[in-house]
Amino acid sequence: MKITITGATGHLGTQIVKALSQLVPTTQLNLGVHTVSKATAFAAQGMSVMAMDYHDVASLKPVLADSDVFIYVPSKSHDSYSRVSEFENVIQAAETSRVKHILVMGFIADQVNNPFALSAFYGYVPRRLAASSLHYTIIRNALYADPLVPYLPELIERQNVIYPMADQALSFISQADSAAAFAKVATTPALLTDGRIYTLTQSQAYTMPALAQVLSDVTNQPIGYQPVTLSEFETMYNQGNEGHMLGSMYAGGAKGLLSEVSADYEIIMGQPAQSLHDFLQMTYRLEPKNH
Incomplete structure (x- = not known):
């Protein structure tokens, strides 16, 4: 069996590779990476490592030739056009390289009325796959819980969650749980169903006051909810020109489009995803404290 993972040295890709290495021999894993030097530890474990470029x-x-399962993790780009262009290259290569099944990462912000800057891409993915000759499965992630951990010192200093979410809720999943589900689906024929779309979330979504309460409980610090405006948020977090993308995501959230809760993780893994409180409590203790 040959399982190919692209984006294998990114945050999620790395965790997917590690989760797969617990389920199949490492010699069955084939990694497509942009920078081979970043994958030396994986190569040392017997994995195949090949250089690739999504735009070539x-x-x-x-890289994809004769893959039994190809796990596609999109590159990090800030607009749908770039990602759609990349995906077209991936589809073309997969169709001509005898890929037996493609497992694609999606995101819950894929609704037709979602203002999120990447919503068009995530909405395009299932339609494009349906029009292809490929056997495919999609795993849609909720928001990653992981970025909340390094954000906690700032929230403690502000004493408030500031997301411009009005009274709507956010749904989360940890990258480790997502990776475990990807690995399980990729290696379980009964789960790797053609045309199936899974959605990975924890067991509940959180309004911003509820999220603030979880963060307060984890840090033992008073954290409330005082939202800034959307334009203020975009300006505050525009490092790397990501302000508009991040702001547009919370604009979708304020419409109630990031609050989906699904039982699919439990269907895949046989148990619920780790709760937000437990994830943060476990991870926050491991973070160096700057306050």
Whole structure:
């Protein structure tokens, strides 16, 4: 069996590779990466490591050739056009490289009325796959819980969650839980169903006052909810020109479009995803404290 993972040295990709290595021999894992030097530890474990570029179909074909399962994790880009262009290259390479099944990362912000800057891409993915000749499965992630951990010192200093979410809720999943589900689906024929779309979330979504309460409980610090405006939020977090993308995501959230809760994680893994409180409590203790 040959399982190919692209984006294998990114945050989620790395965890997917580690989760897969617990389920199958490492010699069955084939990694497509942009920078081979970042994957030396994986190569040392017996995994195949190949250089590739999402924007070069010719570089993708030998990486994907004869893969039984191909796990596609999109690159980090801030607009749908770039990601759709990348995905078209991936589809072309997969169709001509005899990929038997493609497992694609999606996101819950894929609704037709969602103002999120990448919503068009995530809405495009299932339609494009349906029009392809590929056997496919999609796993849609909720918001990653992981970025909340390094954000906690700032929230403690502000004493408030400031997301412009009005009275709507957010749904989360940890990257470790997401990766475990990807690995389980990729290696379980009964779960790797053609055309199936899974959605990974924890067992509940959180309004901002409820989120603030969880953060207060974890840190033992008073954290409330005092939202800033959308434009203020975009300006505050525009490092790397990500302000508009992040702001547009919470604009979708304020419409109630990031609050989906699904039992799919439990269907895949046989148990619920780790709760937000337990994840933060476990992870926050491991973080160096700057306050």
